[in-house]
Amino acid sequence: MPKILEINSLSKIYGKGCSYCNKIIYEKSEESICPECNSVLALKDISFSIKKGDRFGIVGESGSGKSTLLKILYLLETPTTGDVIIYDNSAPRHMSNISINQVNYFQNNIMSFIRQNPYQGLNFNFTASGNVAERVIAKGNQNFNSVREISNSFLSKTGILKNRFYDLPSQFSGGQQQRIQIAKALASNPQIILLDEPTTGLDLTIQAVILDLLKALYEEYGFTMVVVSHDLGIIKHLTDICIVMKNGSIVEFGLTDQILQDPQHPYTQSLISSML
Amino acid sequence: MLSMKNVSKDFVIHNQGGIKITPIKDITFEVKRNEIFCLTGQSGTGKSTILKMIYGAYRVTKGNIYLKINGEKYNISDCQIYEILEIRKKYISYISQFLQILPRTTALQYVSAPLLEKGADKKEAEEKAKEMLSFFNIKKKLFNLSPLSFSGGEQQRVNIARGLIENKPLLLLDEPTASLDVKNKERVIKKIKQYKENGGTLIGIFHDEKLKKELSDRIFDVKNNRYL
Ligand SMILES: Nc1ncnc2c1ncn2[C@@H]1O[C@H](COP(=O)(O)OP(=O)(O)OP(=O)(O)O)[C@@H](O)[C@H]1O
Numbered sequence: 381m382p383k384i385l386e387i388n389s390l391s392k393i394y395g396k397g398c399s400y401c402n403k404i405i406y407e408k409s410e411e412s413i414c415p416e417c418n419s420v421l422a423l424k425d426i427s428f429s430i431k432k433g434d435r436f437g438i439v440g441e442s443g444s445g446k447s448t449l450l451k452i453l454y455l456l457e458t459p460t461t462g463d464v465i466i467y468d469n470s471a472p473r474h475m476s477n478i479s480i481n482q483v484n485y486f487q488n489n490i491m492s493f494i495r496q497n498p499y500q501g502l503n504f505n506f507t508a509s510g511n512v513a514e515r516v517i518a519k520g521n522q523n524f525n526s527v528r529e530i531s532n533s534f535l536s537k538t539g540i541l542k543n544r545f546y547d548l549p550s551q552f553s554g555g556q557q558q559r560i561q562i563a564k565a566l567a568s569n570p571q572i573i574l575l576d577e578p579t580t581g582l583d584l585t586i587q588a589v590i591l592d593l594l595k596a597l598y599e600e601y602g603f604t605m606v607v608v609s610h611d612l613g614i615i616k617h618l619t620d621i622c623i624v625m626k627n628g629s630i631v632e633f634g635l636t637d638q639i640l641q642d643p644q645h646p647y648t649q650s651l652i653s654s655m656l
Numbered sequence: 657m658l659s660m661k662n663v664s665k666d667f668v669i670h671n672q673g674g675i676k677i678t679p680i681k682d683i684t685f686e687v688k689r690n691e692i693f694c695l696t697g698q699s700g701t702g703k704s705t706i707l708k709m710i711y712g713a714y715r716v717t718k719g720n721i722y723l724k725i726n727g728e729k730y731n732i733s734d735c736q737i738y739e740i741l742e743i744r745k746k747y748i749s750y751i752s753q754f755l756q757i758l759p760r761t762t763a764l765q766y767v768s769a770p771l772l773e774k775g776a777d778k779k780e781a782e783e784k785a786k787e788m789l790s791f792f793n794i795k796k797k798l799f800n801l802s803p804l805s806f807s808g809g810e811q812q813r814v815n816i817a818r819g820l821i822e823n824k825p826l827l828l829l830d831e832p833t834a835s836l837d838v839k840n841k842e843r844v845i846k847k848i849k850q851y852k853e854n855g856g857t858l859i860g861i862f863h864d865e866k867l868k869k870e871l872s873d874r875i876f877d878v879k880n881n882r883y884l
């Protein structure tokens with residue numbers, strides 16, 4: 381399969397940054413706050429690539445930089461240095477210095493982002509159907525009836541019952557809100573779906589249902605999936621390949637079952653033993 | 657078809673002062689195409705470790721694992737992760753000692769999943785899965801329940817059904833028969849023989865002496881690094 385996403389020497393500094401920051405980043409030391417200028421070093425010189433159709437996991441503890449990375453991939457934030465390349469029909473497109481229109485194009489047509497918190501992923505003033513419709517409209521569909529039909533078909537696909545289509549997100553359970561987010565994400569027919577802790581906070585049986593749903597949809601649509609989680613169980617069930625992050629660096633990369641069954645790095649080993 | 661050449665495996669446990677465990681040391685054997693090859697040895701000798709290295713789930717510390725299949729040649733110990741995924745997809749099924757399953761997945765979904773992943777039609781995949789489950793004496797009323805609620809023997813049969821549904825050229829079988837009764841052992845033997853007749857190659861660990869005797873073409877003693 382061809383590459384779909386590439387990250388080259390990506391770093392993210394929150395703060396003004398200084399030469400000592402750079403030293404920390406390029407020597408890959410463990411500090412996450414620069415002792416000279418107090419900047420937060422969220423990502424340190426990260427590189428990897430993802431192929432079309434991959435189920436790719438990013439795992440690590442709270443504060444390891446996972447969400448920052450995902451926000452940069454979805455173009456919600458810009459990296460301090462380094463580059464994100466998205467292959468749009470095999471043509472490499474560099475994300476540094478692209479126009480606002482281009483950002484919209486990638487966010488509305490190429491990628492979708494499912495958030496851990498439905499309050500961030502859904503508009504709580506719109507109905508379930510309206511939330512999905514927003515994506516369909518953003519993609520350029522102006523025909524009211526067709527927008528409505530498409531939106532509702534995606535809600536059905538994710539298991540929302542017909543008589544609930546016009547309820548507000550606040551009237552749904554956490555699991556159902558995630559279903560609406562998934563419907564919304566699918567509605568633009570994206571090539572890449574980014575998921576940030578898609579089931580964290582849901583009770584275990586609901587988690588399993590949502591994971592099942594995502595797996596089935598992956599098989600049906602064949603999109604590329606990038607899943608961020610601190611929960612190795614989710615990474616295990618949803619991904620084939622993953623990276624392990626610690627303090628803004630990648631400490632291990634491999635097949636998900638290699639990482640889980642035969643972790644090499646001390647950090648990965650302790651992460652796994654803490655899960656057992 | 658598969659050749660292990662001087663393979664060793666170390667595990668370094670960092671949070672216990674970096675102690676090194678070496679379950680497999682300098683193992684060499686060769687598996688021929690279309691044979692049933694059995695790994696034997698006491699608990700802890702590294703039988704499962706070998707299967708997992710062949711499947712690419714464990715990294716090889718030293719040595720090489722060559723796989724020759726369909727005119728292609730791989731060194732599994734050197735393969736990139738995408739190559740491993742491709743080799744698995746095309747050639748290798750792996751049945752683990754224990755069922756690995758999400759809580760809400762039904763027996764039918766679990767068994768038909770490998771076919772669906774290959775892009776089979778849902779209806780056909782389910783028909784085939786039902787056939788497999790029935791063959792292994794899983795009652796119809798259990799098809800739509802989670803195997804997590806099944807008895808140990810039922811779970812193992814569901815696991816075997818899943819592994820055998822695809823007919824891949826190489827099957828890795830990790831002791832899936834420990835808690836089977838005589839009648840179900842016969843079923844497993846029959847299905848594995850059928851798999852071999854269809855050209856399959858199997859590397860297996862059999863807990864059960866009867867299965868081991870009846871099925872194995874050759875047996876390899878892992879502890880002493882020699883064929884029996
Ligand atoms: N906008 C920001 N301003 C300052 N620091 C930030 C900002 N966003 C993230 N950080 C810092 O960057 C580091 C990485 O955060 P990030 O949210 O990426 O972690 P994470 O791995 O997603 O953690 P979690 O598992 O808790 O979600 C943390 O130290 C965090 O406090």
Ligand SMILES: [Mg+2]
Binds near residue numbers: 446447448
């Ligand atoms: Mg996060």
Ligand SMILES: [Zn+2]
Binds near residue numbers: 398401402415417419
């Ligand atoms: Zn600094």
